[in-house]
Amino acid sequence: MTRSTLSIDVRPGAYETIAAESAKHLPLEIGGILLGYHEDNDVVVTHALVVDSAAATKDRYVRDDVLANARLAAFLTDRAADDPIGYVGEWHSHPAPSGPSSIDRDAMRAAASASDSPVALLVFTPGGVGRFFGLVARRRRLARATIKEATVTLPTRFDPLGPLPDGAVRGDGPVFISYRQSDGTQQAEALENLLRAAGLVVWRDRVDLRPGTTTDRLEQALTQGLSAGVLIVTPEVAASEIVRERELPRLLELDRDPAFSLCIANKVARLRSPRKCDYDAPDRLLRLAPARTLADKKQANMLVPEGEIEIVRDLLMHRIEQRRPQIHAESRDFTIRIQSRPDPFAIDADDDDLHLRIKAATEGRLPSSEGLHLLRRTLPLTGDAVFAAGAKRVQISGGAHLSIGLALGAAFPETKIGNLAVLDVRGDSWESTPSTDDPITTNFTSAKPSTGAAPSTETDRVAVFITLTPAPDREAFERLVADSPEGFAAVEILSATGSDRIDSREAGRLSQALAGHIKRLSADYGRAEVHLAFHGPFPVAVLIGHYLNTLRTVVYEWDGDMTNGPRFEAALVLEPGATAGPMMDVLLPRSTDRPA
Known part of the structure; x- marks a missing residue:
């Protein structure tokens, strides 16, 4: 009569313990006790206890019997009287891919000779999918024991993985x-x-x-x-x-x-x-x-x-490496989309080379302080990546807070990126290079505020308000100047004249002229720090930042409510020429952020 094959059925909990502990203790061996019950010729292993060994080496595990008995007793203490689960054998790992040794077999015979029930041994070799070897030893007549190999049945939670489909890797994917x-x-x-x-x-x-x-x-x-x-x-x-x-x-x-x-x-x-x-x-x-x-x-x-920044840099440069051949082959712009308000999703992936998503604030008009801190860390990497792409022109679309627009322009200064274009919501392109068909309908004038403190000779700071909208509200800027404890050496308001709406073809001339005026004002006061409040189209904010590449600039954001009235809040400090620039500091408090 042919006897049925011996089997050791390893349940999920026992499997996880053996596999995880074997991996954790590498390169040394580890082992312990098997718990479960017998079912005909099979051994069902429901639990595996770990018994540490101070004498364990890379090729030997010696069980601590005192510790093993203590852990077995502790396990059985919490079991019901009629619970069939009890001691059914031993397990240990072999870091090298090998089955039970002659020493293992001798130890199993000795254990079976002292037991009324079959005793199982599991040897696990970690690595990759891992492999189990099984033995079952039984006591026969005259206290002699026999030992036989057993089939090890393992739990299956997941279906096998199929082959990767075509298109699993995509250069513009998430x-x-x-x-x-x-x-x-x-x-x-x-x-x-x-x-x-x-x-x-x-x-x-x-x-x-x-x-x-x-x-x-x-x-x-x-x-x-x-x-x-x-x-x-x-x-x-x-x-x-x-x-x-x-x-x-x-x-x-x-x-x-x-x-x-x-x-x-x-x-x-x-x-x-x-x-x-x-x-x-x-x-x-x-x-x-x-x-x-x-x-x-x-x-x-x-x-x-530095570890986080290392990953960001590596992945940015990888993306540039994937996009650069296409950019050069098509002689196209390097495209960037930016947004500082809606929450992002992976489905946002589109044809743009980069898609900047700045973490949004939970409430109010101001940008998130945490979002600005994140941008401060990454913007130098983004600027370097864009420059490495070697595109003839950079095109920016989307929308963001005006302070972020100024920072973005400062990350792509005219000294590194000669031609910068910003698309508005209508798809019109606002170019940094003056247009040959500029209608020249919009200019600007410079004026002093009608109220406020007298200029201070004790400071090297100047304040500038650029307003490119009809009927500008100057109250918030005048409050900024009046409330400044240090004061300003000079204060100017640069206002648009000649038209109620700026033509996109005027962007290059106008942004150059505005930036040039600010540079001259700063130079007149010994390269004074510029405190800039801006109110106008987002594309012009980007282009002015593009040309303010030699100044230290404190950038403000407009805010206001029924209680406090309109005001400008200091948002960030720009200094494109500095090593860690262009964003040197974030000035908004973290209270504008999302809860963690």
């Missing part, structure tokens, strides 16, 4: 962020906001995966046109099946395509070195070790602020 929510959410949000502020479109489950959707939606996101991915490695990522079983395998497949860029954001510290990351941790925690799949890739240290 950047996918993979992370463990329990300890990676804060880092994911920080990177998401930085990447959006730099001009990259981001796919993240928080906003782009509808509630209640299954892993099918996640699979669609990973296979329908990504340009890059960021894998955030935190200590608890080891417990994320979604990251390990779905997101990571797809990201590694996508990374084989040179048009895809995979960045690893490592937030696992080395032992006794809290600011240095453990470059072996990603493979170990995600159960790829002993292979060095991720260790041999570039990793950014998320334990220091």
Whole structure:
């Protein structure tokens, strides 16, 4: 009679414990106790207890019997009297891919000789999908024990991944962020906001995966046109099946395509070195070790602020590398879309080379202080990336607060970007280069405020109000001047004359003239710091910033309500010529931000 095959059925909880602990303890072996019950010839393993060993090495595990008995007793204490779950065997890991050794077999025979029930052994070799080896030992007559190999049945939660479809990598697609929510959410949000502020479109489950959707939606996101991915490695990522079983395998497949860029954001510290990351941790925690799949890739240290900027720079330059051949082949503009109000989504991805999304404030008219801080960090990188693209002209569209428009123009100064164009909502182009068909219907005049403090000879600051709209409201600017404790060496109001509406063809001449007037005013007072309040079209704000490339400028935003009346609030400081410019400081309080 043929006897049925012996089987060890490993349930999900036991599987996760063995696989996770084996990976965590690499390069050493680790092991412990198997708990479960017997079912005919099968051993069902429901739980696996870990028993640490001070004597463990890379090729040997010696169980601490005292600790093992204590942990077994503690486990059984909480079980009901009729609970069938009890001790059914042992497990340990083999970092090298090998099955049970002769020492393991001898130990199993000894354990079975002292047991009335079959005793199972599981040997797990970590790395990749991992592999289990199973033995079952039984006591026979005269206390002799026999040992046989057993089939190991493992739990299956996910269907196998199919091949990547055509179009899974797309140069203008979003950047996918993979992370463990329990300890990676804060880092994911920080990177998401930085990447959006730099001009990259981001796919993240928080906003782009509808509630209640299954892993099918996640699979669609990973296979329908990504340009890059960021894998955030935190200590608890080891417990994320979604990251390990779905997101990571797809990201590694996508990374084989040179048009895809995979960045690893490592937030696992080395032992006794809290600011240095453990470059072996990603493979170990995600159960790829002993292979060095991720260790041999570039990793950014998320334990220091420079790590985030390193990822933003790498992904920006990757996008430029993908877009530059098309820009040169078509001799087209480098296109940037900007927005500082609506919330962003991955579906915002479009044909623009960069799409800057500045984090919005929760209420009020002012821009978000946090959004400005993010832009301050990323704008130098965006400026460098645009310059590296080598386009003959840069075209900006969308809309944002006027202070952001001035900062954006300052990031693309005339000394680096010769020709800048801004599209308005009607699609008309406002060019930095004066137009040959300029109708010259709009000019400007300079005047002093009718009220306010007398000029101060004790300061090197000048105040300028540019208003390009009919019937300007000067009250807010006059309050700014009057309320300044330091005062100003000079105060001027530059107002549009000649027409009620500026023609887009006048933009180059007008912006050059306005910027030139401000430069001369600053020079008259020893390169004085300029305090600039601007009220006019967004395209002109960008173009004036483009030409104010030698000045230190404090930029204001208009605000007001029924209680306090109209006023200008200091928003940011621009200094394009400085090393960390053009945004040197953010002056708005953080109370205008979204709650964390």
